[in-house]
Amino acid sequence: MVKRIITMTVNNRPGVLNRITGLFTKRHYNIESITVGHTESEGISRMTFVVNVDDERIAEQITKQLNKQIDVLKVVDITDQAIIVRELALIKVAVTPATRGEIYTLIEPFRAAIVDVARDSLVVQVTGEPEKIDALIDLLKPYGLKEVARTGTTAFPRGSQRASSTNKSLFII
Amino acid sequence: MAANMKVKERVAKKQTLCGALMLIEALKAENVKVIFGYPGGAVLPIYDKLYESGVFHVLTRHEQGAIHAAEGYARISGKPGVVIATSGPGATNIVTGLTDAMMDSIPLVVFTGQVASNVIGSDAFQEADVLGITMPITKHSYQVRDVHELPKIIKEAFHIATTGRPGPVLIDIPKDMSVAEAEFDYEQEVQLPGYQPTTRPNHLQIRKLVEAVSQAKRPVILAGAGVLHANAHEQLKQYAEQQHIPVIHTLLGLGGFPADHPLFLGMAGMHGTYTANMALYECDLLINIGARFDDRVTGNLAHFAPKATVAHIDIDPAEIGKNVPTKIPIVGDAKEALIQLIEQNGKRPDVSEWLNKLNEWKREYPLMYKREPGVLKPQRLIEMIHEYTNGEAVVTTDVGQHQMWVAQYYKFKHPHRWVTSGGLGTMGFGLPAAIGAQLAQPEATVISIVGDGGFQMTLQELSVIQELNLPIKIVIVNNQALGMVRQWQEIFYEKRYSHSLIPNQPDFVRLAEAYGIKAMRATTEEEAEYVLKEALVTNAPVLLDFHVHPGENVYPMVAPGKGLHEMVGVKW
Ligand SMILES: Cc1ncc(C[n+]2csc(CCOP(=O)(O)OP(=O)(O)O)c2C)c(N)n1
Ligand SMILES: [Mg+2]
Numbered sequence: 001m002v003k004r005i006i007t008m009t010v011n012n013r014p015g016v017l018n019r020i021t022g023l024f025t026k027r028h029y030n031i032e033s034i035t036v037g038h039t040e041s042e043g044i045s046r047m048t049f050v051v052n053v054d055d056e057r058i059a060e061q062i063t064k065q066l067n068k069q070i071d072v073l074k075v076v077d078i079t080d081q082a083i084i085v086r087e088l089a090l091i092k093v094a095v096t097p098a099t100r101g102e103i104y105t106l107i108e109p110f111r112a113a114i115v116d117v118a119r120d121s122l123v124v125q126v127t128g129e130p131e132k133i134d135a136l137i138d139l140l141k142p143y144g145l146k147e148v149a150r151t152g153t154t155a156f157p158r159g160s161q162r163a164s165s166t167n168k169s170l171f172i173i
Numbered sequence: 174m175a176a177n178m179k180v181k182e183r184v185a186k187k188q189t190l191c192g193a194l195m196l197i198e199a200l201k202a203e204n205v206k207v208i209f210g211y212p213g214g215a216v217l218p219i220y221d222k223l224y225e226s227g228v229f230h231v232l233t234r235h236e237q238g239a240i241h242a243a244e245g246y247a248r249i250s251g252k253p254g255v256v257i258a259t260s261g262p263g264a265t266n267i268v269t270g271l272t273d274a275m276m277d278s279i280p281l282v283v284f285t286g287q288v289a290s291n292v293i294g295s296d297a298f299q300e301a302d303v304l305g306i307t308m309p310i311t312k313h314s315y316q317v318r319d320v321h322e323l324p325k326i327i328k329e330a331f332h333i334a335t336t337g338r339p340g341p342v343l344i345d346i347p348k349d350m351s352v353a354e355a356e357f358d359y360e361q362e363v364q365l366p367g368y369q370p371t372t373r374p375n376h377l378q379i380r381k382l383v384e385a386v387s388q389a390k391r392p393v394i395l396a397g398a399g400v401l402h403a404n405a406h407e408q409l410k411q412y413a414e415q416q417h418i419p420v421i422h423t424l425l426g427l428g429g430f431p432a433d434h435p436l437f438l439g440m441a442g443m444h445g446t447y448t449a450n451m452a453l454y455e456c457d458l459l460i461n462i463g464a465r466f467d468d469r470v471t472g473n474l475a476h477f478a479p480k481a482t483v484a485h486i487d488i489d490p491a492e493i494g495k496n497v498p499t500k501i502p503i504v505g506d507a508k509e510a511l512i513q514l515i516e517q518n519g520k521r522p523d524v525s526e527w528l529n530k531l532n533e534w535k536r537e538y539p540l541m542y543k544r545e546p547g548v549l550k551p552q553r554l555i556e557m558i559h560e561y562t563n564g565e566a567v568v569t570t571d572v573g574q575h576q577m578w579v580a581q582y583y584k585f586k587h588p589h590r591w592v593t594s595g596g597l598g599t600m601g602f603g604l605p606a607a608i609g610a611q612l613a614q615p616e617a618t619v620i621s622i623v624g625d626g627g628f629q630m631t632l633q634e635l636s637v638i639q640e641l642n643l644p645i646k647i648v649i650v651n652n653q654a655l656g657m658v659r660q661w662q663e664i665f666y667e668k669r670y671s672h673s674l675i676p677n678q679p680d681f682v683r684l685a686e687a688y689g690i691k692a693m694r695a696t697t698e699e700e701a702e703y704v705l706k707e708a709l710v711t712n713a714p715v716l717l718d719f720h721v722h723p724g725e726n727v728y729p730m731v732a733p734g735k736g737l738h739e740m741v742g743v744k745w
Contacts, residue, residue: 010367011367014316014318015304015305015308015316018305018308019308022308022309023309026309057494057498060494061491061494061495064490064491065491067490067491068489068491069367070312070313070333070365070367070368071367072367073366073367074367
């Protein structure tokens with residue numbers, strides 16, 4: 001299995017998300033996460049998918065099938081580009097007066113923040129690459145995780161690229 | 174000056190109309206000659222406006238009949254088929270037809286009624302989530318939320334249905350949207366930044382193919398329905414002749430290349446000819462033009478064209494490399510690609526040895542069946558139909574053994590005379606499809622060849638045939654069985670004929686007569702000759718019930734999971 005990050009811009013019309021996820025179900029593609037939100041242009045949303053695929057051929061099929069959707073404006077498999085990948089997580093962790101201080105020190109190198117404090121729990125907010133979030137969750141686990149919410153990955157290419165492969169060009173059209 | 178006129182015309186065309194009238198005006202603007210439909214509550218406002226509209230509407234007896242008729246019309250006319258169905262059950266009745274059209278790339282514009290906007294989502298009477306149900310089986314779909322958008326939506330729908338890789342587009346119209354009024358402007362240009370099909374092939378890739386052809390020793394062309402959609406049959410012939418490349422068809426491609434041409438090898442796949450399948454196995458260059466390497470064509474992919482460099486010309490980039498690794502991908506319209514290839518006039522490959530081999534196979538392993546005195550063999554029946562119609566008829570089929578026999582024994586010489594359900598294999602398709610086909614070509618001899626099983630899935634459409642006096646010749650290949658199922662049970666399930674034998678079929682002759690249609694029965698070759706000739710000179714619908722030899726099987730056959738070269742039933 002290989003992980004691919006695919007981003008696309010779509011017309012923000014009713015049912016678009018349904019169309020895209022339906023396509024993934026129909027063709028048995030394995031989605032790890034989806035994020036959706038507005039872009040700088042009105043009426044256009046950006047979606048970011050992380051998918052697990054068996055091989056390159058399937059990855060290529062996914063972008064091509066997505067491209068066929070009328071409301072999909074642009075699809076890019078950005079996995080092999082220089083990209084910024086971010087995720088946000090909220091982690092509610094159990095605390096006692098004894099562990100409270102320990103947790104504060106522990107999260108510091110992650111540049112995470114405490115966004116809620118209760119008598120027996122704390123909510124930690126952390127952003128970064130998914131691996132970093134995994135690592136923090138691992139560290140907090142022994143204290144007792146009460147709840148974890150992750151946004152899923154969002155990503156886009158950095159301002160300056162090495163040679164890049166883009167869009168409807170997997171195929172020499 | 175001319176531009177000025179245009180502006181004036183445009184202004185004149187802007188009028189305030191209700192949604193139902195907009196629909197009708199749009200159909201007129203699209204030059205739609207016939208629509209197929211069935212009324213109901215949610216489309217009553219539309220039907221009311223149809224009443225005196227002058228639009229030719231065919232009331233089928235079931236919505237499935239309407240959509241298959243529209244498919245038959247589209248296939249033969251080359252124009253989009255148009256369907257109207259009501260909300261809820263009307264819409265769910267067209268699901269099979271939408272899927273069928275999606276699989277076989279048939280352009281349709283389908284209007285469904287929907288409950289009124291203010292009750293959508295409340296499980297209202299005859300509400301169904303038609304958009305949700307049909308998303309995976311349409312090329313695109315719309316729900317009208319604001320009547321101002323309706324003209325734009327209809328215009329886009331026709332554009333999307335008929336361009337690129339054709340397919341069905343659905344427009345779901347809430348009842349209040351048919352009544353609400355807005356300005357009707359149908360002159361606007363379609364602007365779809367997310368939909369820009371590539372029609373012009375990349376020149377470099379064309380050059381690569383020319384080079385590959387010049388080096389090839391055993392080239393072959395596999396031509397699918399893409400050739401027909403692109404109207405590229407002339408160019409296919411020209412190119413094959415120029416380069417001396419033999420041609421194989423898929424089921425849906427039949428007629429794109431003349432069956433009596435010396436370079437034609439027959440149909441490929443599960444029930445393809447020995448020569449076509451072996452040519453695919455042995456070739457060193459496979460040029461796929463407008464076919465999608467369906468599993469019924471390729472057999473086991475591990476054994477498919479193992480020695481070949483694969484080139485694939487397709488309007489849909491997603492089909493290229495989907496099933497078969499492809500060395501030379503050419504995205505574009507089949508006709509444009511073939512024109513470029515012909516213009517290149519590349520070095521002709523040396524294929525004399527290859528053609529000798531192919532001709533030897535053709536001689537050695539032709540299609541075969543045994544004629545027996547006193548019995549009517551279904552293969553013979555199709556040969557007779559071919560003979561008496563001089564191979565010129567428009568032929569529709571249903572799905573099953575009879576369909577394969579028609580594909581094998583009706584040697585299509587011309588394009589656009591063959592209508593069958595390929596990708597979905599929809600029983601019940603053949604009869605309503607013939608209605609659309611006959612309406613598309615009123616002068617043509619239309620023969621609908623159906624099984625005794627599938628005929629009963631849509632036979633209510635006899636009523637339409639009688640009403641419109643369409644001179645369709647309905648041929649029932651009556652083997653008292655779901656023959657194709659029976660065949661698989663005989664071969665793969667130790668003759669355990671579970672629910673596939675129907676010895677008590679109704680009296681189809683009397684059934685047809687009940688619908689007011691002339692009908693005859695034949696049980697021998699002699700009778701078959703008589704009734705066929707009689708029917709063909711009758712300028713009215715005729716149903717013919719042919720009691721064929723019931724145990725007959727379709728051969729050759731590539732068993733599921735096998736490679737094309739492993740076909741059985743090629744020699745006595
Ligand atoms: C709607 C539908 N249901 C079931 C099938 C499966 N099926 C394929 S062929 C066949 C038998 C068709 O029998 P008949 O119409 O008599 O044709 P024959 O094979 O006997 O020529 C069946 C049941 C199908 N293709 N379509
Ligand atoms: Mg039968």
